[in-house]
Amino acid sequence: MATRVHYSLQNGLWLLSPSSSFNPRFNFIRNGLRFRPNLFTSSSNSAALCSCAPNPSLTTIKQQEKPFVLTTPLYYVNAPPHMGSAYTSIAADAIARFQRLLGKKVIFITGTDEHGEKIAAAATARGSSPSEHCDTISQAYKILWRELDVAYDKFIRTTDPKHETIVKEFYSTVLANGDIYRADYEGLYCVNCEEYKDEKELLDNNRCPVHLKPCASRKEDNYFFALSKYQKQLEELVLLNPDFVQPSYRLNEVQSWIRAGLKDFSISRASVDWGIPVPNDKKQTIYVWFDALLGYISALLEDKEQPNLQMAVSSGWPASLHLIGKDILRFHAIYWPAMLMAAGLSLPKTVFGHGFLTKDGMKMGKSLGNTIEPNELVQRFGVDAVRYFFLREVEFGSDGDYSEDRFISIVNAHLANTIGNLLSRTLGLLKKNCQSTLPVDSAIAAEGNAFKENVENLVEKARICYVNLLISSACEAVIEIGNAGNIYMDKHAPWSHFKQGGAASEAASKDLVIILEAMRIIAIALSPVAPSLCWRIYSQLGHSKDQFNAVNWSDTKWGGLKAGQVMAQPTPVFARIELKTQGRMKAKQQQWLTRLPKAKEGSLGLKLQLKPSCAAAHYLPIIEFDIFTVLCH
Ligand SMILES: [Zn+2]
Secondary structure (H helix, E strand, C coil): CCCCCCCCCCCCCCCCCCCEEEEEEHHHHHHHHHHHHHCCCCHHHHHECCCCCCCCCHHHHHCCCCEEEEEEEEEECCCCCCCCCHHHHHHHHHHHHHHHHHCEEEEEEEECCCCCCCHHHHHHHHHHCCCHHHHHHHHHHHHHHHHCCCCEEEEEEEEHHHHHHHHHHHHHHHHHHHEEEEEEEEEEEECCCEEEEEEHCCCCHEEEECCEEEEEEEEEEEEEEEEEEEEEEHHEEEEEEECCCCHHHHHHHHHHHHHCCCCCCCCEEEECCCCCEEECCEEEECHHHHCCCCCHHCCCCCCCCCCCCCHHHHHCCCCCCEEEEHHHHHHHHHHHHHHHHCCCCCCCCCEEEEEEEEEEECCCCCCCCCCCHHHHHHHHHHHHHHHHHHHCCCEEEEEEEEEEHHHHHHHHHHHHHHHHHHHHHHHHHHHHHHHCECCCHHHHCCCHHHHHHHHHHHHHHHHHHHCCCCCHHHHHHHHHHHHHHHHHHHHHHHHHHHHCCHHHHHHHHHHHHHHHHHHHHHHCCCCCHHHHHHHHHHHHHHHHHHHHHCCCCCHHHHCCCCCEEECCCCCCCCCCCCCCCCHHHHHHHHHCCCCCCCCCCCCCCHHHHHCCCCCHHHHHHHHHHHHHHHHHH
């Protein structure tokens, strides 16, 4: 769905003969269903269906604590996963991990959107059947999520039979409620976008603004969803629930779309075979909205359960958070809530639209040859670096840029230097002077010490940031603990006090315990973002994997490390990224570099100054990396 609806605009078209047929039995629902806050912020599963839903006996099903349900879009399998989808999934995973640390039951849903004309065409181009094609690509997503430490709970494929059952039931419910009607229409269709285009948005010669290819005139009769009937409810929804769309600047966008007037939209295709048949018309298949969006609900079903809508809804609906790219905001913040209202279901609590990624300041694209391959990035730099960079560097919600210089600069400075070096030098000193054993409880070591208070404040700041989806700021607060630790070490210089022996040596050993306690807290507080790295830190502190897996946010409280705890053999937890150079050349370049004026860390400006006219131009391909290395020291 993510790519499938990219750049989509309102799919309302020229209705030739709207033959809206209302079922009088359901008129009271249409007229009577006004958005009610309790529907929206339903605190128990049992309230998931409104009173007009067909089966009130549902209230008895699954009365447990409401889980935190969060979703990524279901990714469209027309092509293998790219960095944009990886970014959404990494962010969702960090949020899921944080919620689990709070002790919440989390259901993290992701999956693949597998129907449509483009999929059938992509399969034919590969010489395979659509289902083989979908198997291959959805598997590629699963593999990438494993490599990226994305620990989802549910992976839903829209070709899953249980999903098909839910789609048909949902469609039939909305149809019975009188919000689906059949109408002829004709318009200009872009095959690549898989949708009709509004003439106003086309370029000259009716070219699609996304694909730059001429749209073909098509005419077919389709089923429409009566979105326009929900104008008032949607206006109220965003007015009464300002948190429904986040960040807040995206809410303004949604409000202006609604204000501009909502048009009914087409929800079926007559010309597409690869899809779920429309229940009341087998000649048509259901189009993306009434298919992929329902994956958020069908995913909730257990595999062994008899699939039905009520069972799925009672397993955790409504979602707490839909995490999406900003390109599909309209469909999640307008179409989807209206569809849910039409089916009498509760609305998700929040739709969060994040920004896009650029590379070196430019929009990425296959034609430009400047895409970022997430697989390649993980192979080269490791999963922690990739996750940390995108979550720390991109302010969540806004657009963000990737450049290799910036990437290496950030992860080396924060993960290798601030955290990794601090840990290894502290453990080295403890090994040398205390046989790697903590001489005192961390709570006692820090009595009356302002450093402890500083750490407590920072970790609380990180918590508040995570809660508010300010992931970058959460990272910043945690790294600040590392910075404070480095300052503390340099100021107290325990290595020199050990040499003095007696009380000085005792104070020095307390200093080491204090730093290691701070590292323990970092290992928990940063674990939503860089779980593998944090496990390595935790293991260095003499803890087992089971202990790490059992931690929760309350363990960030000062005082976890106790006297007698034996630390592991010091091993670097994060290898500094050094791009390979050839030794002899490197020496020459460094000699040459000492004559250069000082430049800012990671500065691209310097690199550009070195281009051909430079005396050392023949070293250039390697110099680019070496300059960086030198500047970072
Ligand atoms: Zn197009």
